[in-house]
Amino acid sequence: MILYDYKRAPNPRRVRIFLAEKNINIEIRNVDLMNQENIKEDFLKINPLGTVPFLQIEDGIGIAESIAICRYFEEKYPEPALMGKDPIEKAQIEMWQRLIEFKGIFPAGEAFRNKAEGFKDRAVAGPVKIEQIPELIERGEILINYFFKFINARLSKSEYVGGKSFSIADISAYIAIDFASWIKLVPDESHGSLNEWLEKIKLRDSINA
Numbered sequence: 001m002i003l004y005d006y007k008r009a010p011n012p013r014r015v016r017i018f019l020a021e022k023n024i025n026i027e028i029r030n031v032d033l034m035n036q037e038n039i040k041e042d043f044l045k046i047n048p049l050g051t052v053p054f055l056q057i058e059d060g061i062g063i064a065e066s067i068a069i070c071r072y073f074e075e076k077y078p079e080p081a082l083m084g085k086d087p088i089e090k091a092q093i094e095m096w097q098r099l100i101e102f103k104g105i106f107p108a109g110e111a112f113r114n115k116a117e118g119f120k121d122r123a124v125a126g127p128v129k130i131e132q133i134p135e136l137i138e139r140g141e142i143l144i145n146y147f148f149k150f151i152n153a154r155l156s157k158s159e160y161v162g163g164k165s166f167s168i169a170d171i172s173a174y175i176a177i178d179f180a181s182w183i184k185l186v187p188d189e190s191h192g193s194l195n196e197w198l199e200k201i202k203l204r205d206s207i208n209a
């Protein structure tokens with residue numbers, strides 16, 4: 001089994017943190033996104049989407065999408081549970097996880113990829129050439145500022161994003177906030193609960209995975 005990865009990219013990091021939390025060690029292979037190795041023929045034969053993370057389980061069986069990869073490991077190694085234990089917990093964690101992707105990770109990606117010089121014709125991940133649209137930078141930034149408020153409000157009522165315990169929703173929220181910092185957006189002191197939570201999350205060993 002091989003996990004295709006790129007150390008500096010946000011989505012593969014979600015999977016590495018998830019694996020570290022569960023103490024799972026697997027072979028990891030670097031795909032050099034900066035040199036566009038992900039859209040060269042060799043990698044497209046492995047994952048036609050041209051994205052990482054990608055988990056190759058065996059010949060002909062592979063999984064793209066960070067959360068689908070995490071789901072596979074959660075099913076195989078249920079402890080510690082990072083995607084909920086009972087129907088309510090599972091649904092709530094999934095709800096928060098999805099909200100974080102839509103309201104945090106996607107806008108951060110949109111603002112970053114439409115802004116960064118190095119992504120001129122790569123505004124969307126993968127093999128299709130897409131030009132940058134400068135207006136999307138502002139839209140992404142507005143949405144991220146709203147995301148900070150949204151998640152701060154949640155954390156003023158809940159110890160962790162998904163509920164009473166650490167979960168995939170915290171991993172995704174941490175990654176969304178880190179990704180936003182790439183375009184210099186950070187939650188200021190008005191987001192007290194969010195900043196307290198951030199300090200707590202940074203203490204976890206897995207976070208440096």
Ligand SMILES: N[C@@H](CCC(=O)N[C@@H](CS)C(=O)NCC(=O)O)C(=O)O
Pocket residue numbers: 009010011012033038050051052053064065066067122124125126127
């Ligand atoms: N929704 C996918 C997103 C995967 C994705 O966009 N990965 C980025 C790295 S964070 C990538 O592979 N980029 C390739 C590119 O820039 O062409 C997931 O959660 O895994």
